[in-house]
Amino acid sequence: MTSIAKELLKKSGYTIIRDSNKPKNLFELLNVFPNYGVGLKVAPDHWAKKGILESYYEITKVAPKLKDINHGKVFGIKVWKGKILYEGKPMRISGTLKWNWHRWPIMKKRISLNDNS
Numbered sequence: 001m002t003s004i005a006k007e008l009l010k011k012s013g014y015t016i017i018r019d020s021n022k023p024k025n026l027f028e029l030l031n032v033f034p035n036y037g038v039g040l041k042v043a044p045d046h047w048a049k050k051g052i053l054e055s056y057y058e059i060t061k062v063a064p065k066l067k068d069i070n071h072g073k074v075f076g077i078k079v080w081k082g083k084i085l086y087e088g089k090p091m092r093i094s095g096t097l098k099w100n101w102h103r104w105p106i107m108k109k110r111i112s113l114n115d116n117s
Contacts, residue, residue, distance in 0.1 A: 023100035
């Protein structure tokens with residue numbers, strides 16, 4: 001993207017879609033998908049760093065704030081080590097802004113296990 005286009009987007013108030021290799025919070029990951037990614041399977045990268053590769057959330061509902069689409073509430077069904085928790089009832093996902101998130105399945109080569117961030 002040219003610098004002129006970036007400046008115009010900044011002035012217009014639209015969110016610039018960031019480089020796909022850059023770590024993303026959950027809202028940055030979901031807001032590029034139709035219907036805010038409902039139906040996607042996602043996981044925070046710190047689970048993969050700990051070797052927990054068969055755990056994820058399946059997104060069921062996203063409620064972004066009207067003024068800022070990078071904040072709000074996300075709900076999903078939690079699968080932990082291959083088992084569905086809470087009888088499959090959607091729960092609010094915590095750490096949406098705190099952790100770096102990826103689509104599931106997370107490949108070990110995509111996540112540097114030596115990364116200390």
